[in-house]
Amino acid sequence: MGGDYILLEQHQQLGDTTLFPGGSCGSSGAGGQVSRATRRRLSSFQQLLLILVAGSCTIALYAYWDVMLLTSGNVPETQLSNETLAEKLQREVRVLCWVLTTPKYHKSRAVHVMRTWGKRCNKIYFMTSEPDDELPTIVLTKPDKYEVLWGKTKEAFSYLYEHMLDEADWFMKADDDTYVFVENLRYMLYPYSPDQAIYFGYNFKMVGTHQKNESYMSGGSGYVLSREALRVFVEGLNDTTKCRQEDDHAEDMEMGRCLFNLDVKAGDSRDSKLRHRFYPLLPFNILLSGYFGLDFWLYKYAFYSMRSCMDCLSEYPVAFHYVSPAQLYVFDFFNYDFQLMGKQKPVERLPEKIKPEDLVIPEYDNHFD
Known part of the structure; x- marks a missing residue:
């Protein structure tokens, strides 16, 4: 992880520094014009924090997608393929x-x-x-x-x-x-x-x-x-x-x-x-x-x-x-x-x-x- 870099954008009007993790939820990926001078290496703690945030967002998006499917009456095909006949009934x-x-x-x-x-x-x-x-x-x-x-x-x-x-x-x-x-x-x-x-x-x-x-x-x-x-x-x-x-x-x-x-x-x-x-x-x-x-x-x-x-x-x-x-x-x-033992199950x-x-x-x- 030592070779990873992250872009930072200076908000001069606010006087603070904001992190924009690439690919994480809530980020458009554009970030505006950023100069090389605003790049610096993240500490291990910051990298871990970003990973946790990105992971949490991914889980939340997946849960939302799953709930939407269930409430709409649709069941994922992968779930249907593993469904027994009794479960289908x-x-x-x-x-x-x-x-x-x-x-x-x-x-x-x-x-x-x-x-x-x-x-x-x-x-x-x-x-x-x-x-x-x-x-x-x-x-x-x-x-x-x-x-x-x-x-x-x-x-x-x-x-x-x-x-x-x-x-x-x-x-x-x-x-x-x-x-x-x-x-x-x-x-x-x-x-x-x-x-x-x-x-x-x-x-x-x-x-x-x-x-x-x-x-x-x-x-x-x-x-x-x-x-x-x-x-x-x-x-x-x-x-x-x-x-x-x-x-x-x-x-x-x-x-x-x-x-x-x-x-x-x-x-x-x-x-x-x-x-x-x-x-x-x-x-x-x-x-x-x-x-x-x-x-x-x-x-x-x-x-x-x-x-x-x-x-x-x-x-x-x-x-x-x-x-x-x-x-x-x-x-x-x-x-x-x-x-x-040995009994063959019928084809249902x-x-x-x-x-x-x-x-x-x-x-x-x-x-x-």
Whole structure:
């Protein structure tokens, strides 16, 4: 550094000497006419000071550029090239999860949901009647009674619509004994536009007198509404001809009936091999064909034909129901930490986007009574 020189400009009117480091921020590089007499060698301390100033300015400019890119919605190509498929989906398919719970289950159930699959949602909230320091809670006004689950569901979705509509593309409702593979949920939702009024879950046939193709999604394994479906639901739920105004009766059934009357489409959540991805039971109920008899209620009420066999479980399941707190951690371990030596990972590709006008939803095919 002993051979480096710096130009100094004499400000006679001020009587001081000002440093103009070449290439540093705040300097135009012109500096005016400077004579050789104004050149002198800098001390080591001055050189170090100039290096620190130049470095600080460079860091500040880079940080400003990075913030501008993020706020404008653009991500640097170098960052995109290193992005995993799961990270891409997390960025492009924003899922807000909300879990229906009660204070008596905060510590025994809800907190374990938060520590496992819940942390993978873009945002998660626990709908309950009391706040909790360990949980991001939203306190509802409805009482903690099973008989008013429909009322609590209406209130929860209404709150999200009024305060968080723009914070997510999809809104997933689950119970505190549900396990959700959030990455698989995003993968399933990727082809669909959140601006289309559609929702997904495990599709049940409507019981009793109903219209053709009327169905509802199992509340136990959860269901997910698009942003537009949420808007249509909340803005239309006070229509007495379309939605039940009382808070009682089965929550998932009333949700399905209300959405059907509001012309929100009940999407087909099965994979390309017609295997279900939402399950109102645990995995072994589906894998073991002899576990239940043919008179089991699941076979009777499934909207799409239901089977139990070792090949009947989707490779990319989304949700299971009746999962104990201990099983939440087992699911987490075998899917996020467990490694099988020598197993070749599959090549993963995102599905094609589906235009709303090209969407085809199959009619029910389960004629078992």
